[in-house]
Amino acid sequence: MLEVRDLCKSFGGLDVTKKVSFALEPGERRVVLGPNGAGKTTLFNLLVGELLPTSGDILINGASVTALSVDQRAMAGMSRSYQKNNLFEDFTVRENLALAAAAGLSKEKWIARDSFHDPEVREIVLDVANQVALTDILDAPVHSASYGNRRQLEVGLALATRPKILLMDEPTSGVGPGMIGAFNKLISDLPRDLTVVIIEHDLDLAFDVADRITVLNYGDVVFEGTPDETRGNQIVRDIYLGDWQADA
Amino acid sequence: MFHQTPARSFTLAVVLAALVAYATFGGFFAREIVIEIAILAILAISLDFVAGFGGMVSLFHGAVMGLSAYGYSVLTAKFGIHPIPAAFAGIFLAASFGAAVAAIASRTSGIFFIMATLAFGQMLYTIIFKSRWLGGDDGMGGIPRFDASWIGLDFNDSLQFAIFAVFGIAVCYGIAALLLRSAFGRTMCGIHGNEPRMRALGVSTWKHKTAAFAISSAIAGVAGVFAAQHTQYISPELLFWTVSGEVLIVVILGGLGTLVGPVLGAAIFVLLKHEVGNYTDHWHIVVGLLLIVTVMAGGRGIYGQAEHWITGRSRKARESLNA
Numbered sequence: 337m338l339e340v341r342d343l344c345k346s347f348g349g350l351d352v353t354k355k356v357s358f359a360l361e362p363g364e365r366r367v368v369l370g371p372n373g374a375g376k377t378t379l380f381n382l383l384v385g386e387l388l389p390t391s392g393d394i395l396i397n398g399a400s401v402t403a404l405s406v407d408q409r410a411m412a413g414m415s416r417s418y419q420k421n422n423l424f425e426d427f428t429v430r431e432n433l434a435l436a437a438a439a440g441l442s443k444e445k446w447i448a449r450d451s452f453h454d455p456e457v458r459e460i461v462l463d464v465a466n467q468v469a470l471t472d473i474l475d476a477p478v479h480s481a482s483y484g485n486r487r488q489l490e491v492g493l494a495l496a497t498r499p500k501i502l503l504m505d506e507p508t509s510g511v512g513p514g515m516i517g518a519f520n521k522l523i524s525d526l527p528r529d530l531t532v533v534i535i536e537h538d539l540d541l542a543f544d545v546a547d548r549i550t551v552l553n554y555g556d557v558v559f560e561g562t563p564d565e566t567r568g569n570q571i572v573r574d575i576y577l578g579d580w581q582a583d584a
Numbered sequence: 585m586f587h588q589t590p591a592r593s594f595t596l597a598v599v600l601a602a603l604v605a606y607a608t609f610g611g612f613f614a615r616e617i618v619i620e621i622a623i624l625a626i627l628a629i630s631l632d633f634v635a636g637f638g639g640m641v642s643l644f645h646g647a648v649m650g651l652s653a654y655g656y657s658v659l660t661a662k663f664g665i666h667p668i669p670a671a672f673a674g675i676f677l678a679a680s681f682g683a684a685v686a687a688i689a690s691r692t693s694g695i696f697f698i699m700a701t702l703a704f705g706q707m708l709y710t711i712i713f714k715s716r717w718l719g720g721d722d723g724m725g726g727i728p729r730f731d732a733s734w735i736g737l738d739f740n741d742s743l744q745f746a747i748f749a750v751f752g753i754a755v756c757y758g759i760a761a762l763l764l765r766s767a768f769g770r771t772m773c774g775i776h777g778n779e780p781r782m783r784a785l786g787v788s789t790w791k792h793k794t795a796a797f798a799i800s801s802a803i804a805g806v807a808g809v810f811a812a813q814h815t816q817y818i819s820p821e822l823l824f825w826t827v828s829g830e831v832l833i834v835v836i837l838g839g840l841g842t843l844v845g846p847v848l849g850a851a852i853f854v855l856l857k858h859e860v861g862n863y864t865d866h867w868h869i870v871v872g873l874l875l876i877v878t879v880m881a882g883g884r885g886i887y888g889q890a891e892h893w894i895t896g897r898s899r900k901a902r903e904s905l906n907a
Binding site for chain 1: 785795
């Protein structure tokens with residue numbers, strides 16, 4: 337479904353991504369782990385096209401998308417949520433979701449009809465609002481919503497384009513344990529044919545939802561395996577769990 | 585996001601009715617003022633469409649209007665082409681120029697975007713200013729108005745032409761409002777709100793912005809056709825960047841991003857110019873003071889500020905009812 341071959345990215349003399357390769361099966365749930373500065377978000381930025389790689393190739397269904405722009409890759413079925421909320425602050429929750437849904441349905445260019453009143457768009461808006469538990473505040477402006485609600489909307493925007501590949505950058509960053517449980521359920525309830533890549537710091541959530549785990553350190557893939565293999569792996573313990581335990 | 589609220593429809597209806605009444609009962613000079621207001625109002629609508637809702641502040645709308653005026657004038661006065669196809673050609677020319685400039689400029693944003701539009705606008709001004717064939721700084725005359733005798737109207741009559749110009753405001757406002765309420769307009773507001781996210785959702789934002797500018801330029805082109813027909817004489821002054829600056833002031837004075845505010849702003853601006861102009865040549869001082877006051881009051885403009893007060897009051901009233 338999504339394949340990365342020898343992806344490299346340098347900023348000047350700093351190699352942030354070093355020959356990263358992996359391949360995702362359709363419907364796979366992949367969690368990317370790694371300490372701060374491991375290059376996880378850079379990897380996402382490369383995948384969606386917000387950064388151009390120094391070398392290497394990104395393929396969707398075997399076709400290279402490396403030369404495509406951000407919007408073209410989104411049209412190819414890739415969608416992401418951001419680590420820092422990146423929303424339409426002045427609009428309501430409903431308007432946010434409707435903008436995303438219309439874009440996903442390629443109805444954003446209609447000049448004679450209103451996408452916000454389109455039945456398909458409305459259906460997606462209600463559907464996604466239900467998925468991310470925002471049904472009650474659909475008509476509230478985003479700038480008045482709580483941080484937790486905005487986190488939910490962040491994921492909701494990514495879902496509303498009806499992607500084939502969903503990239504979530506730390507969806508639970510800054511939220512409490514109650515919401516982590518809700519995200520866990522959200523991810524398990526996603527359709528099984530949706531391929532999902534998640535950057536996650538919450539290890540319980542990571543081990544719960546992942547089919548496979550990729551561990552990055554200083555831009556290198558240092559480990560790839562199932563959650564069980566990850567738990568027992570010494571390198572992973574040293575570079576990631578070790579740090580994590582020391583922090584706690 | 586654009587909402588055609590009842591308050592906006594009401595304000596538009598009042599302004600348009602007042603213009604018609606003023607033209608009808610005010611005599612020749614009033615009609616000239618009404619036509620001047622209409623041209624400025626249409627130009628302000630076109631600018632608010634991209635600046636207020638698309639976040640793309642431009643300093644070349646005057647040049648776009650002038651280009652359309654020149655297109656219309658050359659075709660009618662020099663080549664004797666029928667005014668109606670000539671008007672469409674002028675509007676098309678304006679839209680094409682707007683699209684071409686936006687295709688380049690919309691890769692930048694903010695102050696760089698403004699400077700790019702200013703540069704292209706001034707280029708066009710200079711070309712026309714230097715062109716002997718177009719009359720250079722002497723301009724061109726002998727421009728005909730539409731011949732509406734087939735529906736029993738005579739646009740050489742100043743009252744009928746004034747009412748036709750007010751009708752032009754209504755049509756341009758309607759087109760802009762419909763587009764803002766379409767998926768296209770929603771997406772444009774989304775790009776204004778958060779362009780990188782819109783791109784991440786799969787929207788080619790620079791194409792969208794280019795199309796928005798083409799539409800806005802077409803509306804500015806309508807103002808150009810009116811401008812050429814009004815005085816039946818045009819000069820490069822129409823394209824000079826201060827014209828674009830003036831219409832930007834009108835939009836801010838009336839209320840950026842309210843669509844009806846700029847129409848009101850145009851009426852206030854032109855009336856002030858003539859009324860204060862009776863007493864002193866320095867009428868700009870009064871406009872400047874008014875602009876400072878509206879900006880200091882919150883930058884919502886005259887209409888925007890009124891709307892803000894009214895919605896704030898009705899919200900308070902609702903809350904006290906609920907309490």
